[in-house]
Amino acid sequence: MTPPWRRECSSQTRSTGSPCSIRVTSSTAVLSYSRTLAVARIVTTDEVFTEVLNYWSGAGAFWRGLAVAQVRDLRNDPVIDVLPQTRADFDTALALYEARLDKGYSLTDCRSMLAMKTVGLTEALTNDHHFTQEGFTILFPAS
Numbered sequence: 001m002t003p004p005w006r007r008e009c010s011s012q013t014r015s016t017g018s019p020c021s022i023r024v025t026s027s028t029a030v031l032s033y034s035r036t037l038a039v040a041r042i043v044t045t046d047e048v049f050t051e052v053l054n055y056w057s058g059a060g061a062f063w064r065g066l067a068v069a070q071v072r073d074l075r076n077d078p079v080i081d082v083l084p085q086t087r088a089d090f091d092t093a094l095a096l097y098e099a100r101l102d103k104g105y106s107l108t109d110c111r112s113m114l115a116m117k118t119v120g121l122t123e124a125l126t127n128d129h130h131f132t133q134e135g136f137t138i139l140f141p142a143s
Contacts, residue, residue: 043119052067083115116136
């Protein structure tokens with residue numbers, strides 16, 4: 001299992017005073033960058049936390065424990081808004097997933113893209129090119 005500081009990130013955030021969205025929080029580079037956004041409000045989703053916890057599920061008790069602690073800390077952080085998982089959001093994300101069968105989008109990608117559109121975000125703190133395919137600007141393009 002790759003340690004969290006060596007993982008590639010796939011987070012979304014906004015670099016202005018508008019809301020931003022963090023998708024996966026396992027990258028030190030992403031976390032360091034997001035801490036420089038003093039005026040930014042962070043928005044994420046329950047589905048993102050599910051994806052993080054799913055990733056670490058097979059890594060053993062130590063890494064699972066760190067993942068749980070990180071998710072709890074982020075959920076309790078007053079500057080982070082967590083959008084709840086709802087049936088309507090799931091259905092809308094599923095419709096986008098179905099509409100993009102030719103893409104490699106995950107369902108969490110679809111939910112994140114829709115959440116970003118809902119709150120008016122255009123920049124994503126990610127290296128995931130799928131977000132450019134939906135019209136977002138990625139702030140960590142692949143090298």
